[in-house]
Amino acid sequence: MSAMSPTVEAGTAATSKRRAAHLGPERRRPQILDVALEIAVESGISAVTVVAIAQRMKVTRPVVYAAFPGRTQILEALIAREERYFGEAIAQILRNRQVDATEGVFIDGFVALLTAVQARPQAWLLLYGSPDVEVMDLFGRGRSVVSARCAKLLKPTLRSWGTLDAEAKLPALVELWVSSGEGAVRTLLAQDDAAPTWTPDSLGSFIGEAVYRALRTA
Template identity: 30%
Template sequence: MSAIAEPPRKRQPRMEIEVRRVQVLDAALRLVTRDGYSAATMEAIAREAQLAKPRVYAAYPGRGPLLLALLEREQQRTIDALAEAMPAFTDDADFDTVLVAAATNMLRTVAERPGSALLLIAAADDAPPEVREYAANAREFARANLRALIEWGRERRPGLAELNPDLLAASLLAVGEQLMRMVATESDRYPLDTLTEFVAIAVEQLAGPSLRATS
């Protein structure tokens, strides 16, 4: 009696391509954060990922879509991490508490994922057009959220009413990006605890006493 042959196993190319995409994006992240967008060519990414160039093209059709996918992935990872610990803008919330918590959570996220942070604040001048547009929109989104926080806090911090909300939002964004760089690249010189303490004191001095303190 002859043995019954087993049916051939089905291949799972989808799982294979997803794993390859992770490898490719991780390699691109290392290149961009180390040497800038201009260094992240398809050939360089293939070498960094130790993959043949056709395999990189099989994962992503070109440099623009690849770098855009990378930026979207790292931004979503950061947003997800912040959303878990971000306090809500409720009537009972305190402006100082919300702003300090937002800044502290951001810096902690940067400490955990410095590569993601460096990518998000990296200059995209030498990136493909779709990446530059996405980066500009992401920065505008961050600025708009800061402005919304400022508008929400004006009733709680009388001193904020004397400051132009657009200029204040842009200033806070610039300071925040600098603090992110310090956490990601100079953690020995500027430990996380030192920076978060600085944020708490700076916010307290930002716009004078809160209504709660004066009531």
């Protein structure tokens, strides 16, 4: 078979570029945000630029600009998207979850959390590994929601357990619960993928048991 002529090669390259451009802004936006997330996890929010995104996607900068006016809008859309994903994940984990005197309820909650982390690790790596102000704001908002929900669930449970000075202990116990979840997430994300020590089930069970015992005996 004869080698492709330079003219045909050039035509093929031009066709590929036209097809890339013709995907349209609506179809390009999720791709751009996915690439922006990859870059942010690898190098930080400051490394997310239109040029970096275009190079990673192997498209021209006008293709990116057709989907977003500029870098600021890309970052705003990325943070908004990840906040929505986190909100949905946390809502699913805590939905209709009545914390009672059983260890299994705590285990189920931590397993659900870590399963969500495993399903979307890059987003959680951004949340837990970035020092950028935008990401820290997102982390703070998410943590406030989780803490408030955990306090609402735990308060009647401490009463049913007969915990002494339950009102005074509640903030500290909620902090213990939430911080344990954050530690579990970091542990899952930090392990070697080639030889993982934990799965969401095994780590969720371990942390769930430990938190239940700590709260139950407080």
